[in-house]
Amino acid sequence: KSTDSAKQRPIRAILDRFHVRIVIVDQSEGFDFESLSPRQLAERRREIEQERARVAHDLHDDLGAGLTEVNMLTTLANSPATPGEEKSRYLETLSETARRMVTSLDEIVWAVNPRNDTIASLASYFGAHAQRLLDLASVSCGLDIAENLPERPLDPRFRQEIFFAFKEALTNVIRHAGATQVWLRISVDNDWLVVELADNGRGFDPGGHQSGDDGIANMKERLQALGGQCEINSRVGAGTTVKFRAPLPQKFL
Numbered sequence: 001k002s003t004d005s006a007k008q009r010p011i012r013a014i015l016d017r018f019h020v021r022i023v024i025v026d027q028s029e030g031f032d033f034e035s036l037s038p039r040q041l042a043e044r045r046r047e048i049e050q051e052r053a054r055v056a057h058d059l060h061d062d063l064g065a066g067l068t069e070v071n072m073l074t075t076l077a078n079s080p081a082t083p084g085e086e087k088s089r090y091l092e093t094l095s096e097t098a099r100r101m102v103t104s105l106d107e108i109v110w111a112v113n114p115r116n117d118t119i120a121s122l123a124s125y126f127g128a129h130a131q132r133l134l135d136l137a138s139v140s141c142g143l144d145i146a147e148n149l150p151e152r153p154l155d156p157r158f159r160q161e162i163f164f165a166f167k168e169a170l171t172n173v174i175r176h177a178g179a180t181q182v183w184l185r186i187s188v189d190n191d192w193l194v195v196e197l198a199d200n201g202r203g204f205d206p207g208g209h210q211s212g213d214d215g216i217a218n219m220k221e222r223l224q225a226l227g228g229q230c231e232i233n234s235r236v237g238a239g240t241t242v243k244f245r246a247p248l249p250q251k252f253l
């Protein structure tokens with residue numbers, strides 16, 4: 001039985017072949033490696049390798065499963081034994097899977113692209129992503145993004161963890177809230193990034209069992225991994241507010 005590491009090798013080989021350095025080359029431009037001691041250089045290389053492994057893992061999980069599904073659907077759609085109606089259904093699913101994979105790849109590339117390592121870039125991407133998804137669900141989206149966000153770099157892990165938590169919160173609004181209006185607020189408070197998503201939906205009792213509980217647990221775990229908090233305030237009939245607070249990274253890969 002192959003290990004996860006073995007499964008990731010083909011993807012990592014692709015990254016190497018096409019010179020996709022994740023964040024390493026661009027973020028290292030102008031960096032004086034000669035000024036590092038052997039110990040610091042070894043630590044730097046270890047961090048770079050960890051980052052490459054993390055991205056390979058994400059590509060394997062997100063795109064590997066999608067490619068497997070695409071292959072199965074293509075085989076079924078092309079099979080002479082498949083009835084016409086079934087072919088149409090398989091092709092529709094194939095199209096949706098392809099769109100989902102493109103979105104997933106876009107998210108991974110955004111997270112690792114060093115051009116997006118600012119708070120302003122994160123706020124812009126979050127706003128565009130929320131408006132696009134909520135528009136498809138016929139939900140109005142208002143943006144309240146603080147002016148003069150500090151010029152602090154955000155490492156890829158930080159951006160990806162908080163984005164996945166944010167994406168989960170959006171998904172919960174679309175699937176469960178029954179909302180017509182959502183407000184996205186992004187600011188920085190005493191070196192803490194604050195992302196708030198408030199809706200005017202049906203709300204829920206935080207003390208009871210709800211559909212989407214797994215998603216809530218995932219959001220909290222992601223914020224805890226960043227040393228932050230996920231706060232959820234809701235009341236039946238009065239909407240829900242999800243607030244992410246995470247300390248800005250002090251060290252940048």
